[in-house]
Structures are given as structure tokens and as C-alpha cells.
Amino acid sequence: MKNTLRELRVRMAHAGFALTFCLSPVGAHAGEIHALVRDKTGKGVVDAVVVALPANRSAGNAGGASATIIVDQVNKEFIPYVLPVQVGTAVNFPNKDNIRHHVYSFSPAKNFELPLYMGTPASPVLFDKPGAVVLGCNIHDWMIAYVYVSDSPYFAKTGADGKANLTELPPGDYTLRAWHPRLAGKEEATERKVAVSRTGAVEATWDIGLTPEFRIRRAPIPGQRGY
The missing domain is CATH 2.60.40.1120 (Carboxypeptidase-like, regulatory domain)
Known part of the structure; x- marks a missing residue:
């Protein structure tokens, strides 16, 4: 009986050590x-x-980003001014003004257009190539912002x-x-x-x-x- 209890304690101790090892934070080795x-x-x-x-x-290689990020439009300005994202990130462009905006970009990394709208467009924009993307509004020429698309997850x-x-x-x-x-x-x-x-x-x-x-x-x- 004593031997059985001793073996059980040893097994539990080993199991506890293994659990502690598995739960060690990844950041400790980064x-x-x-x-x-x-x-x-x-x-x-x-x-x-x-x-x-x-x-x-x-x-x-983190497999790209899956979360949808936001570039807002408030008081006829883009917020934020600069948004860094990883390749594969979808970005939404909600319009919180009580007027319409027309978002576009002619940048090689992403050429797109969201015609006049209020609220939120039906689909987000997928940024699938690395590079700097300049954003503008066809209605308000002073509105400008940048999406920097990184091919590395570390930025x-x-x-x-x-x-x-x-x-x-x-x-x-x-x-x-x-x-x-x-x-x-x-x-x-x-x-x-x-x-x-x-x-x-x-x-x-x-x-x-x-x-x-x-x-x-x-x-x-x-x-x-x-x-």
C-alpha cells in the first residue's frame, strides 16, 4: 500500500512538472x-x-491576418492617419459623418474605390500586396491617410x-x-x-x-x- 501511494505521488509530481513546462509563456523565449x-x-x-x-x-510566416481592422471617417478626416497591417488584412471604412464620402486609392499595392456612401460599405477591402497605400476621398480633397501593408508580422x-x-x-x-x-x-x-x-x-x-x-x-x- 505504501509503495502504491509513493508511486502515485511520484506520478502526480511528474504530471505537475510537465503541465508547468507546457504552460510556460512563449514570450519567455522571444x-x-x-x-x-x-x-x-x-x-x-x-x-x-x-x-x-x-x-x-x-x-x-503567421499566415496573414484574419481580423478586420478599421479606418474611420470622422469630421471629414481619416482616422488613423497611418495604419500598419500585415498582408492579408481586411480593412473596413465606416463613415461616421452625416454626409457621404467616396474613398479610393490608385496605389500599385492596392487600387480600389468605394463609391459615395454613408454608414459602412457592404464589404471590407482586402490588402493582399505589400507596400504603402495612399487613401483619398473624391469629395474632400484634403482627406488623406496611409495603409502600410507589411509582408512581415513584426512591425x-x-x-x-x-x-x-x-x-x-x-x-x-x-x-x-x-x-x-x-x-x-x-x-x-x-x-x-x-x-x-x-x-x-x-x-x-x-x-x-x-x-x-x-x-x-x-x-x-x-x-x-x-x-
């Missing part, structure tokens, strides 16, 4: 990249997208301080890139190679040139509703 994007004066750049491309592309957008953190990266070699709507030069010119380990974080800083901002001036007519 790396991080702490990115900082600044302009030539040293000021942090908001709305820059930092992407980490795995040297072993199969390591970064992040900078905040007002120019900082962005990429987390849950499998250890390995990566090529980093930084992109911004006003980036002076090509995105490929920002490339750098880094090695991500299981512990600690890689620090990466860019000092990028920005082109002058050009947006058609918003000129609403006071007291007039509609377009």
Missing part, C-alpha cells in the same frame, strides 16, 4: 526590438512604421516620442526598415541587419530626412451641411 525614429533635428517622428523582416522568411508604429517596440520576435537575424509618408528617399535605404536573441532587447535608431508636408488646405463653408 526577443524585442526597441526602435527610435528621429528627424534631422533629433526630434521624434510620429507615425513612422518600423518593420522587422526575418532572414528565414518561414519563421515570420510597430511610432508614437509622438518617435519610439516603437517590436515584441515576441523569434531569435534570429532580421532586416529592419523604417517608413514614413514623408520619408525623403527610398525605404530600402533605411535597411539594417540585426540579430535578435532570446533575452534582452536590440536598440535601433534612425535619423531620417522628411519632405515638406503637402496637403490641400481644408476649406469648409461655415453653416453649410453636406459636401
